[in-house]
Amino acid sequence: MSLLSVENLRVTFPSDQGPVEVVRGLSFELGRERLGIVGESGSGKSMTGRAVMGLIAAPGQVTADKLAFDGTDLRDMSESALRKLRGARMSMILQDPKFSLNPVIRIGAQIEEAMAVHGALTRSQRCARMLDALDAVRIDDPARVARLYPHEVSGGMGQRVMIAMMVVMEPALMIADEPTSALDVSVRGQVLDILDDLVKRRGMGLMLISHDLNMVARWCDRILVMYQGAIVEEIAAGQLYAATHPYTRGLVASLPRIDESRDRLPVLDRTAL
Amino acid sequence: MKRETELTLNRPIAALNFLLTLAVTFLGLLAITFLIGRVVPIDPVLAVVGDRASTETYEAVRLQMGLDDPLIVQFARYVWQVMQGDLGMSVSTGRAVSEDLGRVFPATLEMATLGIIIGVTIGVPMGVFAAARQGKWVDQVIRVIGLAGYAIPAFWLGLVGLVIFYANLRWVGGPGRIDLFLDGMVPPRSGLLLIDSAIDGNWEAFRSALSHIILPATILGFFALAYIARMTRSFMLEQLSQEFITTARVKGVPERLILWRHAFRPIWIQLITVIGLSYAGLLEGSVMIETVFSWPGIGNYLTTALLNADMNAVLGATLVIGAVFVGINKGSDALYRLLDPRARA
Numbered sequence: 001m002s003l004l005s006v007e008n009l010r011v012t013f014p015s016d017q018g019p020v021e022v023v024r025g026l027s028f029e030l031g032r033e034r035l036g037i038v039g040e041s042g043s044g045k046s047m048t049g050r051a052v053m054g055l056i057a058a059p060g061q062v063t064a065d066k067l068a069f070d071g072t073d074l075r076d077m078s079e080s081a082l083r084k085l086r087g088a089r090m091s092m093i094l095q096d097p098k099f100s101l102n103p104v105i106r107i108g109a110q111i112e113e114a115m116a117v118h119g120a121l122t123r124s125q126r127c128a129r130m131l132d133a134l135d136a137v138r139i140d141d142p143a144r145v146a147r148l149y150p151h152e153v154s155g156g157m158g159q160r161v162m163i164a165m166m167v168v169m170e171p172a173l174m175i176a177d178e179p180t181s182a183l184d185v186s187v188r189g190q191v192l193d194i195l196d197d198l199v200k201r202r203g204m205g206l207m208l209i210s211h212d213l214n215m216v217a218r219w220c221d222r223i224l225v226m227y228q229g230a231i232v233e234e235i236a237a238g239q240l241y242a243a244t245h246p247y248t249r250g251l252v253a254s255l256p257r258i259d260e261s262r263d264r265l266p267v268l269d270r271t272a273l
Numbered sequence: 274m275k276r277e278t279e280l281t282l283n284r285p286i287a288a289l290n291f292l293l294t295l296a297v298t299f300l301g302l303l304a305i306t307f308l309i310g311r312v313v314p315i316d317p318v319l320a321v322v323g324d325r326a327s328t329e330t331y332e333a334v335r336l337q338m339g340l341d342d343p344l345i346v347q348f349a350r351y352v353w354q355v356m357q358g359d360l361g362m363s364v365s366t367g368r369a370v371s372e373d374l375g376r377v378f379p380a381t382l383e384m385a386t387l388g389i390i391i392g393v394t395i396g397v398p399m400g401v402f403a404a405a406r407q408g409k410w411v412d413q414v415i416r417v418i419g420l421a422g423y424a425i426p427a428f429w430l431g432l433v434g435l436v437i438f439y440a441n442l443r444w445v446g447g448p449g450r451i452d453l454f455l456d457g458m459v460p461p462r463s464g465l466l467l468i469d470s471a472i473d474g475n476w477e478a479f480r481s482a483l484s485h486i487i488l489p490a491t492i493l494g495f496f497a498l499a500y501i502a503r504m505t506r507s508f509m510l511e512q513l514s515q516e517f518i519t520t521a522r523v524k525g526v527p528e529r530l531i532l533w534r535h536a537f538r539p540i541w542i543q544l545i546t547v548i549g550l551s552y553a554g555l556l557e558g559s560v561m562i563e564t565v566f567s568w569p570g571i572g573n574y575l576t577t578a579l580l581n582a583d584m585n586a587v588l589g590a591t592l593v594i595g596a597v598f599v600g601i602n603k604g605s606d607a608l609y610r611l612l613d614p615r616a617r618a
Binding site for chain 2 (some may be wrong): 055085092094100103113151165
């Protein structure tokens with residue numbers, strides 16, 4: 001049985017010109033695998049992740065023929081039931097640790113909170129697990145870092161803190177929404193390595209949302225290509241360069257390469273779509 | 274370790290810097306009150322000798338007061354006197370201005386403090402609540418209450434309050450700080466009647482003082498509340514749209530904790546500044562309320578002094594109000610730096 005099963009997912013926001021559909025009838029299945037979702041800005045990939053997490057706030061509207069997580073229907077779930085799932089069974093890593101960590105709460109306390117709100121452990125158990133989680137994301141001196149505030153750590157370390165916070169409850173589903181876009185190129189690989197390792201070892205299903213084709217091709221098993229709120233192509237990661245859909249081919253062709261010389265970078269030719 | 278050594282090194286320098294700016298600000302304040310005293314068309318000599326004094330007497334007193342000295346010498350003398358707590362004699366009360374202020378200021382302080390407590394305990398939750406229900410009817414009601422706080426004149430609210438709650442319902446005491454027959458029964462310690470009567474164990478006086486202060490303090494609190502609730506609301510809305518709020522939701526944090534722990538905690542430090550400013554505003558701006566309620570506070574004192582051309586009293590009261598304003602501002606500034614982890618680093 002698949003971990004996440006989505007059929008005909010639609011996300012709509014009202015606007016002055018009438019309702020705008022940002023996700024238009026998306027369907028996909030996710031098992032304990034690494035699924036990449038790529039697409040340009042505004043293609044609805046982040047909205048898909050947030051809709052699955054139940055984070056689309058009014059006036060946004062989410063509808064689906066099927067939206068099931070581990071066999072449970074998420075569609076008519078109450079906010080409090082959904083809250084019990086979030087953080088514990090499914091989790092999400094946000095883009096920029098500069099903005100996604102609370103600036104006035106110490107790092108350790110923020111990680112411990114992820115456990116405390118689900119109320120399973122004692123205070124000392126939480127503290128021990130918090131330190132373990134920091135250690136698992138390869139932070140050298142967890143006890144020292146736990147006492148720091150987010151502004152006192154670098155972006156790469158901040159994102160590792162974010163990962164530690166989101167995996168500490170060992171969720172079954174992890175959505176990573178552009179987890180490396182805000183980071184220096186030098187630490188991107190490092191952060192992805194950690195994430196990949198955790199996914200493999202703990203058997204999580206990972207949804208990696210990104211606009212970086214190369215990264216997704218390298219780190220995922222399967223890729224969904226989104227364009228204007230819909231999936232235009234689904235391919236195995238190795239076959240990205242053999243993609244058939246004109247949009248995917250356009251995206252791939254737009255990638256600049258280091259071993260070629262071009263006067264102008266190619267752009268997506270939308271007339272072909 | 275590095276951070277800690279920096280802190281211990283920086284702290285004395287920061288403290289020195291702080292005291293220096295404080296001293297400069299106060300010097301500026303003194304310069305302003307001094308210049309006001311020189312600019313106003315009230316002759317300080319005439320105020321002492323009276324209209325019918327001879328030219329010789331007038332001239333002698335003028336020399337005695339040092340008014341022929343250069344302005345800068347006069348200013349230095351003025352600063353020296355103020356530093357020794359000498360604000361001159363009040364022409365209208367016949368007592369030292371400092372002594373008068375020591376008597377009237379606690380009355381204002383008591384009312385403003387109670388007012389700001391009411392304003393904060395109601396205004397802050399109102400603002401948080403309004404932000405949490407943005408655009409809903411609760412938000413609209415709170416907005417209208419806030420607008421009323423800006424629009425309604427203080428004296429009108431004071432008069433209407435007296436008519437309803439004192440004259441008609443008899444729920445509260447009338448004008449003044451305490452019932453007449455209890456006046457002077459409580460030995461002054463802090464000058465704050467509620468505290469003094471409680472220390473004395475004189476609960477009859479306490480009840481009377483409370484019934485007198487509650488209406489004007491509530492009205493002051495209402496004005497503070499309007500401002501505090503509005504600022505709290507907009508600070509909260511700003512925080513609630515931040516990414517770390519989404520992070521908290523992803524973790525499964527309940528909405529109540531998202532409001533108070535994740536959104537409110539970053540702003541309560543900003544709120545200290547807002548609260549400090551409106552507290553200072555209540556301390557200096559309660560002239561209307563004090564007049565309506567015959568409250569023997571600094572606003573009333575200042576008004577009386579102005580009407581009697583009692584310049585020493587006017588300048589002394591202005592100086593105290595200015596000093597309170599500067600003090601509260603600097604205090605909330607220092608508190609901000611001490612409490613915000615981002616400003617501390």
